Each structure stands twice: as structure tokens, then as C-alpha cells.
């Protein structure tokens with residue numbers, strides 16, 4: 001039998017999804033979904049993981065489950081092809097996490113560069129580090145392995161997570177026999193798809209910095225973000241001055257989003273981005289023109305998403321059924337994996353009655 005290719009991805013429901021998510025992961029998920037190349041595609045709304053650093057604010061997580069779900073649906077995640085599920089309703093993930101925790105050392109967890117950076121960012125170094133947050137890479141390993149995922153499409157920052165998952169899988173299989181599927185990371189090949197900076201040029205879009213363009217933003221908000229916050233080249237003072245396109249946020253966004261068709265529709269002076277860039281570098285192309293073009297590109301990209309979201313917002317009952325049914329399917333799948341794991345670990349006492357005879361024999365032998 002040919003090996004199955006199964007994808008698992010996930011997001012923490014801590015806010016609405018933004019253009020950074022779209023460029024870095026969502027549009028690729030839709031492509032993979034529609035390629036027909038995969039035997040199973042699961043998207044996990046990782047609410048339990050979100051609680052590891054939001055234990056005091058469960059309301060925020062609850063509210064954002066629906067936001068994230070509607071963002072998925074409005075970019076084209078199709079529930080007929082992709083199973084969308086909610087982590088907290090999958091008890092097999094909790095059980096797997098508990099067993100995997102025995103297969104990692106605290107020293108190993110402390111070395112994870114992603115977690116290290118996140119601990120700094122959240123101020124846990126001073127405040128005290130929740131053990132649940134510290135161990136979330138182990139819970140993420142449970143997510144990945146519970147679905148028998150072979151492929152995990154992630155950003156570069158999640159590579160240490162995959163490394164950790166592979167170590168746990170290898171250790172589990174060494175101790176208990178070949179049981180878990182070894183997953184691999186799939187990183188975007190294209191530099192432009194890796195990370196979209198915030199509109200202010202800061203490395204990451206983040207709610208607290210106010211530098212995001214959300215998928216559900218209205219046209220006026222998008223315009224304000226681009227015209228008001230996006231910097232270009234500080235040395236490009238007059239239109240006739242030569243300009244830099246590297247590190248120029250407007251061009252970074254165009255790199256990530258625009259196509260030759262966008263030029264035909266909105267800026268027919270150029271046939272492609274390279275031509276436009278050359279003119280900017282030479283001098284004679286104003287920032288206003290560049291921003292106006294970018295706004296058109298953003299509008300063309302986000303209008304269908306916004307419209308779809310409005311339709312879904314008017315039909316929450318259907319959206320609810322989608323995650324309810326998705327979660328039920330996921331519960332079945334992850335439950336099967338947990339049963340396999342318990343069997344391998346020889347702790348399946350109540351599914352395998354042969355243990356009764358085993359115990360009888362054992363005691364019999366002890367009496368002899």
C-alpha cells in the first residue's frame with residue numbers, strides 16, 4: 001500500500017487572522033487542499049495551547065474560536081475537503097501529552113529556541129513560567145502524532161517544534177515498538193511567503209503593536225494603515241530621487257501579493273513588478289503611486305474574503321455545525337491513535353481482556 005500523506009496545521013485562537021497569516025500559511029493551505037494530493041487534511045484550532053499563556057482569560061480564547069473559524073472559511077478552507085476541529089474537545093490529545101512528557105527532559109525543553117524567545121516576549125522570565133506553557137511543544141507533538149500527520153506546513157519559527165516532535169516519535173518507537181508516524185516540516189520555498197512584516201516595518205504583525213491588516217478589515221482601515229503607517233524609503237524625498245526597494249515595506253508587500261494581472265488592471269505603465277521596481281530605483285516614481293497600487297492589490301485580494309466572511313457571519317449555525325462535525329471526526333481519528341499507543345505501551349487493560357489470564361498465570365507461577 002502506498003504511504004498516506006496527511007497534513008496537520010493549527011493556530012492558537014487568540015485573535016482574528018491577518019494578512020501575515022494569509023501570506024505565510026492560509027493561502028498555501030488552500031492550495032494544498034485543492035491540489036488533491038493529500039489523503040487527509042486537518043486544521044486544529046489550538047484553544048488548549050492558547051490557554052497555556054492565557055489561563056486568566058478564557059473568554060478571549062472562546063471568542064476567537066469563531067473568529068478564526070470564519071477566517072478559515074472565508075479564505076477558502078473547504079470543510080468538505082479539510083477537517084477543522086477544536087483541540088480542547090479531543091481528550092486523546094491530553095492523554096498522549098501525558099505519556100510523551102515522560103520522554104523529554106526539562107533540559108531539552110529549556111533549549112527550544114522558539115519557547116525561549118516566547119518566554120522573553122511574554123515576560124515569563126520574571127513573572128514565573130507556567131509549566132503548561134513550558135511543555136507546549138510536547139502537547140504539539142501529541143497534536144501532530146494523533147492525526148498520523150506526515151506533513152506539517154509551518155513557518156521557520158516552528159522548526160524547533162518539529163525537531164522536538166521527531167525526537168519524541170523516535171524515542172517512543174524505540175521503547176514501545178514502531179507505533180507513531182514520523183512527521184516532517186514543510187517550509188515555504190519562497191522567501192516572500194515566509195514572513196510579512198507589520199505595516200510599520202517591524203518584523204511581525206502583532207495586535208499589540210497595531211501594525212496588522214486583518215482579513216476582515218474594511219477598505220477605509222486598510223487605506224489608513226497603508227497611507228498612515230507604511231514607510232517607504234526615507235531617502236526618497238522627491239519623486240525624482242532614486243529610491244530603494246529593498247527594506248521598503250510597500251515593495252515587500254507587493255513582492256508577497258501582486259501579480260502581472262494586477263498591473264494590467266491598475267497600473268498598466270508596467271507589465272510586472274520588476275519593471276516598476278527599476279523605475280523606482282532610477283527615480284521618477286512617487287511613493288503615492290506605489291501606495292495607491294498596493295491598496296488596489298490589497299482590495300482585490302481581500303474583497304472576496306471580506307464578502308465571504310459577511311455571508312458566514314450571517315450563518316453561524318452552519319459554521320457551528322462545521323466545527324462540531326469536524327471535531328467529531330477528529331475525535332474518532334485521534335481516539336484510534338490513542339488506542340494504538342496504549343496497546344504499544346501495554347496499558348490497554350480494559351480493551352484487552354487477555355490481561356486477566358496473564359495475571360492469573362503470573363500469580364500461579366508465583367505460588368509454585
Ligand code: TRP
Pocket residue numbers: 008009010011012044046049140143144152154
Ligand atoms: N503553535 C502553533 C501556533 O502558534 C499552533 C499549533 C498547535 C500547531 N498545534 C499545532 C501548528 C500542530 C502545527 C501543528 O500557531
